[in-house]
Ligand SMILES: Cc1cc2nc3c(=O)[nH]c(=O)nc-3n(C[C@H](O)[C@H](O)[C@H](O)COP(=O)(O)OP(=O)(O)OC[C@H]3O[C@@H](n4cnc5c(N)ncnc54)[C@H](O)[C@@H]3O)c2cc1C
């Protein structure tokens with residue numbers, strides 16, 4: 030039975046896809062939203078400190094399916110291995126309705142103005158593909174605001190002098206602060222920094238028909254049982270469905286974007302929840318499967334007219350894979366810092382995002398989410414043995430008396446950090462899997478070390494009696510902040526989509542997710558993904574209105 | 579079972595008993611056994627050969643099975659491991675930490691012993707009962 034033709038089919042119900050579905054459906058287009066995972070509730074994913082999206086030693090809580098979705102990961106020495114979703118290096122976000130937003134930490138950052146003009150600000154370092162975005166902060170500002178109000182953000186950025194101009198404050202006040210916040214704030218001020226309350230996609234008061242956060246211990250990596258965490262699964266996607274114009278199909282794994290004999294996009298072929306091959310035709314196809322899988326889907330969409338995959342005439346799809354190089358420091362205190370009040374992360378400074386002499390970019394620094402006991406095991410203080418009574422003593426003495434400060438160093442994109450499709454390894458459905466390879470630019474590593482030093486200095490100023498740095502490796506990028514693999518640009522030879530997220534050589538194929546980020550800011554990326562989705566989707570809706578749809 | 583005794587002794591070396599119970603009392607071996615039929619399935623063979631190698635190393639060094647040695651000798655054996663045995667031991671360290679510090683529902687951390695030791699409130703979420711929502715229909 031052929032499926033009814035629709036205006037748009039969207040692959041992936043995460044941050045980008047969820048918002049795009051809502052905008053298109055509200056704009057009167059008929060939409061089919063395909064998601065490979067399930068629509069979970071918190072009751073399906075109980076809080077389990079060994080089985081979640083952050084600590085997945087016993088598996089993930091919201092997908093994707095462990096047995097069906099391998100990837101190949103290649104290290105800096107060229108050694109390759111097959112990785113499963115719960116294993117290190119896989120770069121898993123999620124496989125469920127809401128995508129990463131179902132379990133994320135929910136930090137809701139706007140990038141700064143300079144983050145869109147990295148090449149103009151710093152020049153292009155050798156060996157990098159650093160480039161400006163074709164759009165500016167000002168272009169996205171109204172859409173950041175829309176994301177903040179429609180999805181819901183709490184916090185208070187008024188004390189942060191570094192953010193770009195904004196028309197409105199955040200819609201919700203910050204959560205009550207915890208002990209780490211009260212320890213770190215005067216210390217930052219003493220250093221001449223500008224600390225403030227992190228913006229969070231988390232209700233601090235009733236909002237959007239959902240209750241406020243109860244400040245529990247298990248937030249990042251977990252589903253929220255009171256629905257106080259705002260993701261697309263409890264905001265944009267229900268709004269899309271409420272229009273009556275959007276159909277969400279779960280358990281549907283896209284196989285390829287289909288094209289006709291002339292090479293024009295016609296729809297999406299996918300395996301439904303019973304693993305039957307179906308084809309959904311549509312006027313427009315939007316790929317929103319997150320940076321790794323979006324690149325893979327385009328590369329797997331090969332035809333006579335597109336022998337290297339869709340949008341890949343210039344070998345750009347999958348390149349410039351980036352995430353964030355997370356570094357920071359630990360501090361130990363001679364008094365209790367632990368108060369068991371979640372979500373933990375609460376105070377940040379943006380003093381080091383730019384303007385670091387000799388460095389390119391930088392990072393926002395913030396205190397870390399609550400560390401569950403198993404996560405503290407690998408704190409790695411120099412001199413503490415990895416096992417035996419010395420390790421146990423360390424745990425006992427310092428678990429309640431430690432603070433971690435860290436930040437996402439902006440990565441300098443390189444062409445060799447990339448997603449390809451593997452020649453040998455196939456997934457459950459017989460599709461070539463994503464193959465991740467490449468490393469990080471030396472300039473990225475340099476900045477990341479400097480950020481760890483800044484974090485350490487902040488902890489010292491806060492009275493830490495012992496501090497040490499957490500540094501990062503220069504291996505394969507990606508991770509949960511994966512981005513960049515279908516970058517936006519004006520030049521089809523060095524980018525995949527135009528400044529409206531449309532694939533250069535196609536008039537009806539779009540990529541709307543983290544893949545289009547040219548650079549990824551020194552901030553967690555999700556609010557920018559949502560804002561870009563609002564911006565690109567609005568343009569699609571307007572364009573069709575012009576044509577009388 | 580010899581394997582079980584060896585593993586128990588290794589886990590207890592990793593997290594020994596002092597003023598609070600160690601890995602053995604906390605049920606870490608029970609935890610590992612359970613995971614070996616689930617998420618650690620792929621490591622069954624590694625466990626079998628790894629435990630054998632550690633026993634071999636113990637016999638080579640002190641003439642007895644690992645579990646039969648005194649604590650000091652056991653520590654020495656573990657510190658002198660090389661190659662595959664050393665790699666297995668790092669896996670065992672990770673799994674022991676999971677079993678001891680992780681959620682008791684997986685068969686380790688008996689009586690939330692590690693959480694009590696660290697001073698993490700065992701009744702997890704303030705006022706959580708108020709929020710025990712019925713499972714919503716999808
Ligand atoms: C534990 C955790 C904490 C995080 N914390 C933060 C934070 O504090 N702040 C922040 O900004 N970001 C955070 N992130 C990252 C954030 O969630 C991601 O940046 C964001 O969700 C990416 O959006 P996306 O639209 O690119 O992809 P996703 O949200 O990952 O959505 C992609 C969707 O596509 C689906 N899909 C993939 N392939 C197919 C296919 N072939 N067919 C059908 N469906 C497919 C996937 O199942 C998924 O649901 C966190 C992520 C995690 C996992």
Ligand code: SF4
Pocket residue numbers: 231241242243244245246247248249251252253254255256257258371372
């Ligand atoms: S800290 Fe708040 S938002 Fe996070 S899971 Fe707990 S109640 Fe939900």
